Amino acid sequence: MNTAERRSAPDPTVFTDFTPEQIERSRAYKHDVRPLVVISTLLGLAVPLVLGLTPAGAALVRVAGDLAGGGWIARALLGSVAISLLGLVLRLPLSMWGETVSRRWGLSRRSWGLFAADTAKGFVIGAVLTAGAIGGLYALLRHAGGGWWVWAALAAAGLAVLGSFIMPVLIEPLFNKFRPLPDGELRDRLMALVAQSGVPVRDILVSDSSKRTTAANAYVSGFGKTRRLVVWDTTTDSLSTEETAAVAAHELGHAARRDVLVGTVLGAVGAAVGVAVLAAALHWSPLLDAAGVQQADDPRSQALVRAILAVIGLVGEPWGLAYSRYIESRADGYALDLFRDPDTVVRMERALAVQNIADLRPRRYEVLLRYTHPPIPERIAHARRWAAEQGVAIPRSLSAESKEAGGT
Numbered sequence: 001m002n003t004a005e006r007r008s009a010p011d012p013t014v015f016t017d018f019t020p021e022q023i024e025r026s027r028a029y030k031h032d033v034r035p036l037v038v039i040s041t042l043l044g045l046a047v048p049l050v051l052g053l054t055p056a057g058a059a060l061v062r063v064a065g066d067l068a069g070g071g072w073i074a075r076a077l078l079g080s081v082a083i084s085l086l087g088l089v090l091r092l093p094l095s096m097w098g099e100t101v102s103r104r105w106g107l108s109r110r111s112w113g114l115f116a117a118d119t120a121k122g123f124v125i126g127a128v129l130t131a132g133a134i135g136g137l138y139a140l141l142r143h144a145g146g147g148w149w150v151w152a153a154l155a156a157a158g159l160a161v162l163g164s165f166i167m168p169v170l171i172e173p174l175f176n177k178f179r180p181l182p183d184g185e186l187r188d189r190l191m192a193l194v195a196q197s198g199v200p201v202r203d204i205l206v207s208d209s210s211k212r213t214t215a216a217n218a219y220v221s222g223f224g225k226t227r228r229l230v231v232w233d234t235t236t237d238s239l240s241t242e243e244t245a246a247v248a249a250h251e252l253g254h255a256a257r258r259d260v261l262v263g264t265v266l267g268a269v270g271a272a273v274g275v276a277v278l279a280a281a282l283h284w285s286p287l288l289d290a291a292g293v294q295q296a297d298d299p300r301s302q303a304l305v306r307a308i309l310a311v312i313g314l315v316g317e318p319w320g321l322a323y324s325r326y327i328e329s330r331a332d333g334y335a336l337d338l339f340r341d342p343d344t345v346v347r348m349e350r351a352l353a354v355q356n357i358a359d360l361r362p363r364r365y366e367v368l369l370r371y372t373h374p375p376i377p378e379r380i381a382h383a384r385r386w387a388a389e390q391g392v393a394i395p396r397s398l399s400a401e402s403k404e405a406g407g408t
Helices: 003-008 020-052 055-066 072-104 112-143 145-174 185-197 233-238 241-256 259-281 285-291 299-339 342-355 364-370 376-390 398-405
Strands: 178-180 204-207 218-221 228-232
Touching: 020 055, 020 072, 020 299, 020 342, 055 072, 055 285, 055 299, 072 112, 072 299, 112 145, 112 299, 145 218, 145 259, 185 204, 185 228, 185 241, 185 299, 204 233, 218 241, 228 233, 228 241, 233 241, 233 342, 241 259, 241 299, 241 342, 259 299, 285 299, 299 342, 299 364, 299 376, 342 376
Parallel strands: 204 228
Antiparallel strands: 178 204, 218 228
């Protein structure tokens, strides 16, 4: 076996933890969505680069701004909306394609009406927030002198922090309805787990995710008085009480390690660094010439701003993903320490992998460039290593369970 083959060789535990049918289903789904992922990635980079590194973006901003008199404020705000709208139009066929694929594989339950409503709400929220940020940026560029980027960096960092507060309170309820987890065995189990962890959680909520998807999930959002543990109703409907508790233990690990807070701070620092890099790039005259503008404070340069930020994001994303995988693995470890039932953890990981059609045999480059979590086989192996280190029963493979059930 050569080096390339060794790097792409699947974890052998995949073949003992999942049935051949489940492995084939995962492979076929991946094959179905791969073209969508590739085209979406290329389009997401090509559009800002074409608009930002040619006069096309400046022309679009000028035309949009002229609708309201052509002043710098009109060009900043309406130009931003125009660029966002063009992006929506170009992405919409891909979004509809993705929705069709998700339906074909039984992952989506959305009606086309709900799809349209989600798309419209997402666009309005994104366009308004982006236009506000663009307007603020050009106000600083025009009126804050050479130190504009310092104020912009502080503003970007502040917005990143503010977003963590307002997201669970103002944004999430626009897409899902949340209700307290009803009294009963599951709530008692999760409340006991919360008390055991010592993590202050305002409430345990259930979201009506089943109106959109069959996939299962849970998460902790906010911090301080806005922190809550949210469990999708697809999770409560499909997993046992103990399996759901295992999911919750992982999410509590994020809160216990202050991952939301640390992630917010890192996001703020990253935003500030991004603004500093942006400021340096906007002083490079060849970029301004390519964009068809003479000065950075001309709102027609905002397409160039987006192109620069897209490149910064492309460079920074693998590092962000690596950190995300690290904290997810750490949360897995916390959950095992808190829950102390690796067998249930492994059953939960299997169930989620099958229900969400996870990729059971990802290649290394796919993990490095796309994965926010460690691959499922790696997380299962983590649980088995923990069991061996703690001297407790090591979770058996699915094939071993099947042999025992069959009397062999």
